[in-house]
Amino acid sequence: MDAFFASVELLRYPQLRGLAVVIGGGRGRADALLRERYPDTPTDRIPPEAFPRLQDYVGRGVITTATYAARQFGVGSAMGMMKAARLCPQAIVLPVDFDEVRRYSRTFKDVIREIAPVMEDRGVDEVYIDFTDVPGGQREGGRVLARLIQKAIHAATGLTCSIGVAPNKQIAKMASEFDKPNGISVVLDEDLQARIWPLAVRKINGIGPKADAKLQRLGVRTIGELAACEREWLVQHFGRSTGAWMHDAAWGRDDRPVVTESEPVSMSRETTFERDLHAVRDKAALGAIFTDLCERVAADLRRKGYVGRTIGVKLRYDDFRIATRDQTIETGTDDAATIRRVAGLCLKRVPLDRRLRLLGVRVGKLEPAGAAAGSAPTLAREDTPDLFAS
DNA sequence: TCTGGGGTCCTAGGACCC
């Protein structure tokens, strides 16, 4: 989906179309404050000047999505709000309305599945679709079906998307970025050399900042240069599995199927504090946040019908280092008090000498609730650890 | 005035078992 979070907001505030808008830095509806000043004005009539600006933003958030107008200024996803404010102070800032985003996410995926049932969910704004057995899926190399999907999504939601059609997922993913927004790109096997090989290795889905930097150091910049590397040489530098995978990716080889169903592996909740907290001095505040995180994970587990056996905590220190500790228990649980007790034991094993920036609670080794007989054993009261005592 | 939140997968060492 094109600039998904921002596009969803623009449906509500069409008067902001064409303007630099960024989404991020908070959650909820943007209306709340605006409503005070414009109690009787329809949402789509509130003047753009009334909306909050990036230059007035104070906080630790990052940009979730930027409109194409904002991207002109160099603002983009995952960029800190404060840095974005320097680049484009006049941009309008809207919080993330997850309920609304999820609603549109479900809608566009339902539309796709109606047309092409073999669809793999890749997060809130992205999917893989297998055209192979869809009637007409091969016409014009898939372009006809891609166009049909775009039109159906637009009719149902008012949103646009970009589609890449290719012989496999790796190439399709790259092709989807060739013609944004609202574009379709068809890439065939014989186009590999002309259209894929000139791209930077970083464009391969799976090569991130670290692998990119290492490849640069080795003098490999483009996918074509990567394809020219000896497979064995890549294996020497990146290990058996990654090296071989890189070589295959560069040659456009990818036989992963489109997976329509999958079970979750873990569920977690984490939060970055408004200011860094100290384990001793801010013990009460931390304890309250910790309890809340446990309750939210437990609620997520119950809502989705899972129990988990591995319970863990995640800390981010003020220097951005991350520490995790986890512990596996006998029987899966979705109970907030049990999660808090076990997570509390994990917390006791992690150094708490530095200020903390983030705290998270995770439950893994999930299985559907009800699959396991019996209920989770609980620890005795007196085992409850003394949290955040230094 | 840097740097969110929710995920998956991989690696590597150690415990433990046969």
Added chain:
DNA sequence: TCTGGGGTCCTAGGACCC
């Protein structure tokens, strides 16, 4: 006195993705 392989599970960290 020296020293097998194979396997699974647990734990911690890290890369990467949306």
